[in-house]
Amino acid sequence: MVARGFWVHALLGLACLLIVFPMVWMFSTAVKPPHEIFAGAFHLWPETFTLANFHTAMTQVPIVRLFLNSLVVAVGVTLAQALTSILAAYACALVPVPGRNVWFALFVATMMVPFQVTMIPNYLLMSKLNLLNTYAGLVIPQVITGYGIFMLRQTFKDLPRSLVEASILDGANSWQTLWRVVVPATRTAISALAILFFINTWNQYLWPLLVATDTHMKTLPVGMQEFVNLEGGTNWGPLMAAASMAIVPALGAYLLAQRYILESFLTAGLKE
Amino acid sequence: MDRSLTAAPGYVEAAPAPLSLAEVARARRRRRVLITGYLYLLPAAILTGIFVYWPLVASGILSFYEWNLVSPAWVSVGWQNYLELFWSRAFWLAVINTGKAAGALTLFTVLIPLVLAVLVLRASPRLQTICRVVLFSPAVISMAIACAIWLWMYHPLYGVLNSTLRLVGIEGPRWLSSGDWAIWGIINVTVWKTLGFNFVVFLAGLLAIPREMQEAARVDGASEWRVFRHVTWPILAPTTLFVFLTTFILAPQNLFVPTQILTHGGPNEASNNLGYLVYQLGFEYFRAGYASAAAMVIFLIFLGLTFLQFTLAERRVHYGG
Numbered sequence: 299m300v301a302r303g304f305w306v307h308a309l310l311g312l313a314c315l316l317i318v319f320p321m322v323w324m325f326s327t328a329v330k331p332p333h334e335i336f337a338g339a340f341h342l343w344p345e346t347f348t349l350a351n352f353h354t355a356m357t358q359v360p361i362v363r364l365f366l367n368s369l370v371v372a373v374g375v376t377l378a379q380a381l382t383s384i385l386a387a388y389a390c391a392l393v394p395v396p397g398r399n400v401w402f403a404l405f406v407a408t409m410m411v412p413f414q415v416t417m418i419p420n421y422l423l424m425s426k427l428n429l430l431n432t433y434a435g436l437v438i439p440q441v442i443t444g445y446g447i448f449m450l451r452q453t454f455k456d457l458p459r460s461l462v463e464a465s466i467l468d469g470a471n472s473w474q475t476l477w478r479v480v481v482p483a484t485r486t487a488i489s490a491l492a493i494l495f496f497i498n499t500w501n502q503y504l505w506p507l508l509v510a511t512d513t514h515m516k517t518l519p520v521g522m523q524e525f526v527n528l529e530g531g532t533n534w535g536p537l538m539a540a541a542s543m544a545i546v547p548a549l550g551a552y553l554l555a556q557r558y559i560l561e562s563f564l565t566a567g568l569k570e
Numbered sequence: 571m572d573r574s575l576t577a578a579p580g581y582v583e584a585a586p587a588p589l590s591l592a593e594v595a596r597a598r599r600r601r602r603v604l605i606t607g608y609l610y611l612l613p614a615a616i617l618t619g620i621f622v623y624w625p626l627v628a629s630g631i632l633s634f635y636e637w638n639l640v641s642p643a644w645v646s647v648g649w650q651n652y653l654e655l656f657w658s659r660a661f662w663l664a665v666i667n668t669g670k671a672a673g674a675l676t677l678f679t680v681l682i683p684l685v686l687a688v689l690v691l692r693a694s695p696r697l698q699t700i701c702r703v704v705l706f707s708p709a710v711i712s713m714a715i716a717c718a719i720w721l722w723m724y725h726p727l728y729g730v731l732n733s734t735l736r737l738v739g740i741e742g743p744r745w746l747s748s749g750d751w752a753i754w755g756i757i758n759v760t761v762w763k764t765l766g767f768n769f770v771v772f773l774a775g776l777l778a779i780p781r782e783m784q785e786a787a788r789v790d791g792a793s794e795w796r797v798f799r800h801v802t803w804p805i806l807a808p809t810t811l812f813v814f815l816t817t818f819i820l821a822p823q824n825l826f827v828p829t830q831i832l833t834h835g836g837p838n839e840a841s842n843n844l845g846y847l848v849y850q851l852g853f854e855y856f857r858a859g860y861a862s863a864a865a866m867v868i869f870l871i872f873l874g875l876t877f878l879q880f881t882l883a884e885r886r887v888h889y890g891g
Contacts, residue, residue, distance in 0.1 A: 306689050313682075313701070317704055318707070323722075325718045327722065332588060339729060342735050385614065389607055389608075390611075395607030409871060411622055415626060415629055415866070415869045416622055417848070417852075418625075418848075421638075442621060456837070502712075503714040507830070520714040521713060532721075534722050538718075538719070548710050548712070551710075552707065553703070558701070559710065
């Protein structure tokens with residue numbers, strides 16, 4: 299019994315170590331001077347601690363600007379996706395519109411279209427509208443999500459009918475009912491979904507890679523890649539320093555609100 | 571309109587009977603409800619049309635042309651792009667690699683998290699929390715950043731993998747520039763990044779099983795394996811199927827970022843895959859029509875797989891109750 303308990307703990311411990319190691323190694327490399335980075339030895343703790351890599355990272359790439367771009371895009375997309383999802387899901391769930399099930403099916407079916415299939419025409423459209431290298435070009439093609447409509451319709455449908463009917467009887471129209479009754483009653487589900495939208499947009503890579511080619515319009519994950527293959531080889535120290543700075547907000551928010559974030563992934567990420 | 575349906579035959583041309591005031595009000599309200607209903611649908615409908623359905627059609631049209639993204643002239647080539655695609659080595663390598671990666675990802679990111687989730691239930695609550703927080707953490711960081719970290723760890727000379735292997739006298743492979751290893755380098759990063767999410771899904775599924783059921787089986791003298799086989803597994807099976815299918819179907823999409831950052835599909839297309847091929851053809855070789863043909867093929871494959879998922883999941887849910 300003791301032996302089995304030991305093996306369970308050993309195996310779990312090993313799994314945790316393997317998962318956490320790359321992040322520890324990133325931080326460790328970020329604070330090492332070049333001669334230690336290229337020593338090719340397994341030193342987790344640096345012999346000389348240095349912040350020079352962070353300094354180089356900040357001066358070679360406009361990290362603050364990249365951070366700001368990521369924030370603007372993520373907030374913009376999150377708000378827009380939440381708004382379009384709320385409106386469409388409300389109509390599909392609670393407003394008697396003829397053919398609403400057909401519309402709902404059309405929205406949900408967008409989930410089955412892989413991004414790679416639509417990216418060339420969308421890129422061409424943004425290029426034709428002169429929206430490459432603008433916030434609008436980064437945000438607008440992403441303001442719709444079949445997934446959000448799918449999740450919220452279910453949430454709205456699960457509301458007690460009496461709640462909505464009472465509001466209509468009180469003389470509120472459907473618009474007032476939406477914002478005064480339906481949205482407040484489902485704010486937990488909506489914010490869980492919004493957290494998911496935010497994390498996904500913050501981390502996304504392909505669309506900003508296509509649209510933002512000017513350094514000062516890039517988002518963090520795209521802009522960071524400038525350290526890879528700089529002339530004379532990749533600049534590993536500053537790259538790891540930039541990665542550390544990029545990770546800290548996401549990781550910090552996760553550690554502070556991990557229970558809540560896990561829950562939103564679970565409730566918003568699963569059908570049931 | 572309703573009245574004309576109920577009217578007796580022969581009265582088609584008859585003038586409409588005067589409506590009562592209440593009826594007029596009701597009809598007007600119904601029309602207003604109808605219009606507001608459509609107003610709610612409008613933003614989503616317009617945006618879906620512009621950014622999903624029209625691009626889908628446009629891709630289909632573009633796939634019959636040869637175009638380099640800048641020239642004003644589109645040259646119509648008929649089915650040529652599709653024929654070229656089916657005769658190209660890169661396409662079939664991409665298909666094989668995508669299948670390989672989807673299989674490996676499904677195996678690793680379903681089996682390992684399942685075992686870990688079953689094990690963690692036996693650990694102390696403290697360790698349970700630690701495992702959940704740690705294993706899930708790669709899910710919140712960007713795949714692009716994860717790739718940057720692994721790029722450094724894979725470095726053939728100074729990377730931590732090979733320098734550690736050297737300590738025990740093994741000369742490690744050139745992880746990303748060797749034709750045999752490159753696709754596994756990509757798969758490995760994807761496993762590292764997505765394993766924790768599935769772990770949390772399984773853990774939630776396991777925690778939903780009433781503890782008394784397992785306790786009762788244990789009291790009756792059932793071995794741990796029999797408890798898992800006959801109590802835990804039947805309840806967990808639908809979750810497993812869901813995780814299995816989503817992992818498999820999302821695999822081609824999840825492969826794009828690691829491929830773009832780690833190998834660019836190389837060396838010599840050895841790590842190319844369907845998620846990357848369209849980008850490569852369109853934005854590296856500037857062949858928009860050819861890339862669109864590849865995109866359409868991927869769309870059809872994806873559609874087939876999704877359809878399969880729905881039919882399988884439907885059947886499973888009915889069995890599982």
